[in-house]
Amino acid sequence: MPFAIETVDLTKDYAVGFWRQRPRRALDRLSLQVEAGEVFGFLGPNGAGKTTTLKLLLQLVFPTSGEARILGRPPGDLVAKRRLGYLPENPYFYDYLTAEELLTYFGGLFGLRAADRRQRVSTLLDEVGLGSERRLQLRKFSKGMLQRVGIAQALLNEPDLVILDEPMSGLDPLGRRDVRSLILRLRDRGCSVFFSSHVLSDAEALCSRVAILAKGKLVASGRLSDILAFSVRGWELVVADLREEVLTAITSRVSRAVPIGGGRFELEVPTATPPDQLLTDLTATGARLVSLNPIRETLEDFFVERVTQPR
């Protein structure tokens, strides 16, 4: 089975300057594979080259070198495009059209038959919560509503691969929750989802794998558990019935002790202190264990560390 997306040494230089044009590298030898059926997060700060990569995949720009394949075919291939859905960042659609007309137009471009098209347009508008605004011109839509129209048009053809450029951008918390559940629904029906974002919590909640891009270069890629598992930064211990003198006695063994109400304390234990030994000592004094959790490095910590380190 071919990869949903595959790039090999994909590179893009843009010419900058007016009189004396010189190349500026926006993407530098990017090689990655997105497997069929997975949700893949493409992360990086603004200006990292995420949108350039998506544009290369959609043949909105042409590569300087390297190659890309979408659903096993070159970018721009009509067979691949028939199975592809795409949501641009801050989407703009023809504002003189209504939501229904826009989807009908795009449905026509996908070659949907009139009856199927009407059915699909109606279902999708209801699904993204725009059923009652279907006959409103898009110029009267808010940013969040436009984003929803964008999502609907990306799903018109029941795609096998969906590329979403900053899908949460402009959405309120409810909208973000809807998009998250939509992405999970797409995954459940076997659709590959490739989305770019700089909101890391989205990636943590949704992705099976991520790639992190900084200054046009891939700085990390892999399963979230692989990227983050090795870096347990300590333990979070919540205990009840902890007596004052016991707390004083263990001060040197914990990095932080915070009372959290109900006579309970949250203790942060550094990796140097084995948590099982501390736990044994505490329970011997009559304290009761409520919970014990590892403090892992979050994607945000990892991201900040990798994209800011000197290269």
Next chain:
Amino acid sequence: MRTLGWIAINGFRESVRDKVLYSLVVFAILLIGASYLLGQLTAGQDFKIMKDLGLSSIALFGLFMAVFIGIGLVSKEVERRSIYGLLAKPVRRHEIVLGKFAGLVLTLTVNIAIMTVALYAVLAYVGWGEDEFARQAREAPALDPALLKAVVLILVQLMIVTATALFFSTFSTPILSAFLTFGVYVAGYFSQDLRNFDQVVSSKPVQLLARGLYYVLPNLSPFDITSQVVHGLPVGWRYMTVTMAYGFVYVAILLTLGATIFSRRDFK
């Protein structure tokens, strides 16, 4: 072909929902109506004045539509980034150029048809109840079908202007495209002068430049048969066919060039 049709229909819908277009058509119809008043000022020339002004209004307002809508067809898609969503659909880039062109030609055809009906309506109103003597004295009938020949050639000429505007807009800004298109339009009327430039100037490079421009720029004056039609002079079918064929070939060349440039362009 189906894709092209969808893009053309959407382009047509964009034009008809643009209020500027309506104001242009209304203004043109007012001008055609006003030609009646001007006709009254001249003795025995009223129909000639009305036909002349009517056809000129159609050509002029058609030109405005062709240029101002033509330069925005592609550049607006790129500027507003709606091209991103469109190109992700199963659409080839040259289909966008051809579909946009077809959409504007459809818009022009509909609007020119409306203006032509307005012109015939004014002519019919003035000619109604006219005595036999006055009718005999005219070189051409009031409701002369030959006016349609002039209108058809105006439409083909506007197709050249549209293709020119579209061609320029595939690689330059809308303002520059408008200037260049108007430049080509004006120069297109002086095509014969460019051909005879070597009889006026002795400088070899200037002669070569003029000759080069003569071959590159469209020759638009054959499309203007207003004075023949107004004066009741015959315009043969052979002339019509050759002129239209020239127009279509020129349009095809411009569209091929425009589509080629557009197909290789980066949308940053």
